[in-house]
Amino acid sequence: xxLLERIHTGRRHSPPRLVxxxxxxxxxxxxxxxxxxPIFIPTEDxxxxxxxxxxxxxxxxxxxxxxxxxxxHEPHDFQxxxxxxxxxxxxxxxxxxCQQYGVTGIEKVDGGYARGYTHALTHWRxxxxxxxxxxxxxxxxxxxxxxxxVEKFEDPEHxxxxxxxxxxxxHANALITExxxxxxxxxxxxxxxxxxxxxxxxRDRTIAAGLGEAGGERILRTVGSPSCVAKNRFNLPGELxxxxxxxxxxxxxxxQPSAADNPPPLRLTNxxxxxxxxxxxxxxxxxxxxxxxxxxxxxxxxx
Numbered sequence: 001x002x003l004l005e006r007i008h009t010g011r012r013h014s015p016p017r018l019v020x021x022x023x024x025x026x027x028x029x030x031x032x033x034x035x036x037x038p039i040f041i042p043t044e045d046x047x048x049x050x051x052x053x054x055x056x057x058x059x060x061x062x063x064x065x066x067x068x069x070x071x072x073h074e075p076h077d078f079q080x081x082x083x084x085x086x087x088x089x090x091x092x093x094x095x096x097x098c099q100q101y102g103v104t105g106i107e108k109v110d111g112g113y114a115r116g117y118t119h120a121l122t123h124w125r126x127x128x129x130x131x132x133x134x135x136x137x138x139x140x141x142x143x144x145x146x147x148x149x150v151e152k153f154e155d156p157e158h159x160x161x162x163x164x165x166x167x168x169x170x171h172a173n174a175l176i177t178e179x180x181x182x183x184x185x186x187x188x189x190x191x192x193x194x195x196x197x198x199x200x201x202x203r204d205r206t207i208a209a210g211l212g213e214a215g216g217e218r219i220l221r222t223v224g225s226p227s228c229v230a231k232n233r234f235n236l237p238g239e240l241x242x243x244x245x246x247x248x249x250x251x252x253x254x255x256q257p258s259a260a261d262n263p264p265p266l267r268l269t270n271x272x273x274x275x276x277x278x279x280x281x282x283x284x285x286x287x288x289x290x291x292x293x294x295x296x297x298x299x300x301x302x303x
Contacts, residue, residue, distance in 0.1 A: 015135050016234070016251065019086075019176060020220075021146035021166040022186030027218055027242055028145045029084055031186070034244035035141060037079040041067045043088035053078070061096040061123065064089060068130040072138070079141060081134055083127075086146040086176065087167040093123045117171050124172050128179050144176070148185070153226075164228040173229075182232035185221040186242050218242035222250075 020028050032038060033052040040047060040054035041064055047054055055067045064083070071081060083089060094106040097119055101109045109116030134140040146166040154160045164185055166173055177183050221228055222236040235254035240246050 011255070013255070015139060015141040017131070017135065017142040017144075017179065017181045019144045019146065019166065019180045019183045020186060021086075021148050021164075021183070023148050026186045026188070028186055029082075031242060031244050031247075032080075032082045032084070032143045032145060035080040035082070035143060037077060038082050038143070039071065039076075039078040039080070040082045040084055042084050043092060044085055047084070058089075058092065061089075061092040064092065064127070065130070068127070068134070071140070072130065072133055079139070080143060081131065081140050082143045082145065084145045086144050086172075089127075090120070090168055090172060093120050096123065117169055120169070121171055121175060124175055128176070144180070155226075161226055163226060166229070177229065177231070180231075182222065182234060182236070183224075183230050184232070184247075185228040185230045187219060187221065187228070189217040189219055220247065 020031065022028055029040075029047060029050055029052075032040075033050050038052055040052055041058060042054050043058045043064065045057055056063070058064045058067070068081075071078065094116070097106060097109045097116055098104060101116075103109055106116040106120070107114070109119060131142045135142055146168065148164045149167040150162050151165050152160055153163050164187070166176070166183075168176065218241070220240040220242050221230050221238065222232045222240060223238045224230045234251050236250045240250055
């Protein structure tokens with residue numbers, strides 16, 4: 001088979017690679033546990049109250065790597081792999097590098113100068129490559145959970161502002177965000193109001209309250225904004241309820257073919273000219289009238 005014969009056209013219907021992050025207790029693990037036949041690779045302790053299958057708690061980076069290799073090579077019926085969570089996995093990667101270089105902190109790895117964060121990307125790429133193998137060869141959906149942090153974003157077009165992002169080092173954050181098919185931010189719908197009684201020194205105090213039941217309706221933000229890092233490649237609506245069923249329904253609708261998927265062909269050449277009528281042919285064959293010469297230019301003299 002030649003290279004041209006291997007060209008793929010149209011959409012590729014592959015299992016999604018999802019990053020789901022949010023504040024503590026928002027329901028990230030519960031949402032992931034509702035995915036089809038999930039298997040958790042826990043790097044933090046917090047699955048005791050969730051009915052799910054999981055590997056033993058990973059205390060080292062090698063434990064995570066061993067779990068991924070087992071899913072790749074050993075027979076099983078799991079359909080979804082969940083890493084819970086990325087920020088605790090990052091600590092395991094840093095501890096692995098510190099042990100490898102005999103230092104006490106990631107800042108001192110390989111002589112310092114932030115080389116430790118660069119070396120950590122090598123291990124992150126290995127993890128992502130294993131997850132891609134599970135997705136491609138075993139047909140598994142990938143869900144990566146993470147906690148949220150508030151970071152200051154230096155916008156080159158506007159003043160700096162705060163936004164939510166996954167609680168990872170900026171290098172790892174950029175790598176994983178680019179790799180994922182969707183980065184989803186789980187939060188609560190809230191309202192705020194000003195209270196002039198408690199600000200002091202003539203300032204109002206801002207009070208936040210949840211909008212909805214149980215401290216505020218839990219939602220997923222699927223599109224990036226100044227308030228949070230988010231994205232998706234599935235044409236999802238900007239907000240969804242925080243529930244696996246709602247996410248899967250939105251994915252199903254977003255992947256349906258639309259008119260935009262089959263635009264009319266672009267005409268790259270001029271259309272063939274239409275045949276001339278009898279009247280147009282007679283006008284084309286008639287001799288052109290001679291042009292009248294321009295009148296001579298009379299010189300003008302000034303006294």
